[in-house]
Amino acid sequence: MTCPMKKYDLNPEVLKSEIRQALINQKVNACPMACRVAWHAAGTYDAKDGTGGSNGATMRFEPEDSDPANAGLSIIRDLLHEVKLKYPQVSHADLWTLAGAAAIEFLGGPKIPHILGRTDAPNGTTCPANGRLPDASQGAQHLRDVFYRMGMSDREIVALSGAHTLGRCHLTRSGYDGKWTDNPLKFDNSYFKNLIERDWKLRPWDGKEQFTDVQTGTLMMLPTDISLKTDPQFRPYVELYARDEAAFFQDFAAAYGKLLGLGAPQACPHLAQQEKASADFREACMHGHDEEVRQLAKSCNVHGMEGHSGRTALHKAAFWGHIHLINFLVKDCQIDPNVRDYNGDTALHDAARFGHEEVAEMLLPVTDVNLQNNLGQTVLGVAIEYSKDGGGNMSAKKRLIKKLENSHNNSKL
Ligand code: HEM
Incomplete structure (x- = not known):
């Protein structure tokens, strides 16, 4: 793939300093708003059908422009206008997301991964439906x-x-009022x-x-x-x-780098690479390949979840009973055993379902046994359900049920 920077023949640091001028000057410090416009441009993404996201800069068009969630954000788009005039070859979509990423750095935060390469939509036909951004009144x-x-x-x-x-x-934008911290510009x-x-x-x-x-x-x-x-x-x-x-x-x-790349994989080959490494890691865990797992863990996001299932590498290892990986994943990689997949299962639910007794024993002390899956089953509930007639590994499941009952009793003490 040609590097987008090469195509633009542009030094990103120079572009960033122009953005800095536009965001921080005698009149304004608009970095928080820049962070927000980038998030609202990208946060409409739907992973199932690939609609929405940061590609296209569709917030310039109706109905997205007047989505109540975007109230006030035209200001930041106007603030970046001069930069756009100076660099017409940079798309609005790239400019907004780069401004969001850079704003974090300008205010003392970490460097956000960002690569140019997004394109602008010619009109509003690809605008996502309004209402995809979160509603602050909910839970x-x-x-x-x-x-x-x-x-x-x-x-x-x-x-x-x-x-x-x-x-x-801002009362005039969202109807809410006030700041979250004493220094909202840090x-x-x-x-x-x-x-x-x-x-x-x-x-x-x-x-x-x-x-x-x-x-x-x-x-x-x-x-x-x-x-x-x-x-x-x-x-x-x-x-x-x-x-x-x-x-x-x-x-x-x-997470913010990933967000800014949503819907624009061509802009973020390194993010696509990161996702791939994370997927390879989960697959190696599924197959129990010890050496490969340890090797991949050095350079990938070990916490990554499978897009369609919400399953972590720990779920995969526990599901297949790979006892030799559990300690490494929990202690060395610090994968949270209480993460629930889209069915609401923890890794311990999976171990219990298949009677992987030793795996369950390792996970038991570090997992909240009261967590329920989407069917309302605790780990004990799953173990009991799957120890009924017709299931495999019966004796292991029966022993496991005893241990789980004890830990439930202890958690009530
Ligand atoms: C978790 C769900 C979220 C909800 C419900 C939410 C809601 C809101 C609301 C109601 C405002 C006030 C807007 C105004 O009156 O000007 C706001 C401001 C803000 N939000 Fe969020 N937000 C969420 C997530 C995020 C995310 C993921 C980011 C960026 C990564 C973000 C960045 C900001 C920033 C920087 C502001 C301040 C903007 C300013 O000072 O002009 N928010 N958010």
Whole structure:
């Protein structure tokens, strides 16, 4: 593939400095808005049919331009107008996404992977339907519906939400009001610290339902932000990012880079490569290929989930009973055993289903045994269901049921 930079004959650092001028000057610091326009351009993506996404810059057209979720975003598009005039060969789609990526860096955040190569749609015929972006008044299930549609995982949802460390809500745009952090022009992990460390109460006002911090009454959270704290699968990532800013930066850079490339694989060959490496890793785990797994783990995103199933490498190894990989995946790769696939199963659900006793024993101490899959089954429920007549590996399943019953009893103590 020809490198898009070569085609443009352009130094990205020069383009970035022009963008910097447009975003940060005597009149304005528009970096938070730049981050948001890039996210709204890309976040309409639907992984099932490939519609929406950052390619095309379709927000220039109706109906996307007047999607209420995009209220106010024409300002940033206008701010970038001069850069576009100077570099007509750079598409709007590339310019918006590069501005979003660069804005994070300008405000002290990590470098976001970004490659040029998106093209602009000639008209609005490829505009996605309005309503694909998240509705802040809802909760965890809604976030999963929206972000899973894009192919994002729970971990990525939480990492991406950390962008709310920047900027603020405007009454005139979203109807919400206030900022999430004391310094909305600094990219750091304060959003997560505030979410965890402060107490949040409903703001007493006539406006939309939103939360105010009890300690100072000066900061705000949206209902969707609060759901990250209250949802048992999201919360561990909030805690992780609140105590470990480096982990947040690393995960945010990967997730935001992935987001900006949605619907534009030609723009992001390195991201496509990363996805491929992650898929190869999961497949090696499925086949139990020890050496290959360890080799691939050095250079790929080990947390990556399969797009259509939400399954991690740990699910794959546990499903096939590859006992020799479990410790490595949980301890060395730090794959979260509580991640649930799109059926709601944890890796332990899979091990229990097939009576992989030793795998289940390893996963048991690190998995929340109360987690239920989409059928409402805990791991114990699955083990009992699959130990009924006709299933295989009966004696192992029976022993496993005993152990699971004990751990359920212990978890109630
Ligand atoms: C998780 C679901 C999300 C919801 C429900 C949500 C909702 C909102 C709302 C209501 C605003 C206020 C807009 C205004 O009044 O100007 C806002 C602002 C913002 N959002 Fe989100 N957002 C979400 C995710 C994201 C993501 C994934 C990013 C980027 C990675 C992001 C970046 C921002 C930024 C930077 C602002 C501040 C904009 C400014 O200061 O002008 N948000 N968001």
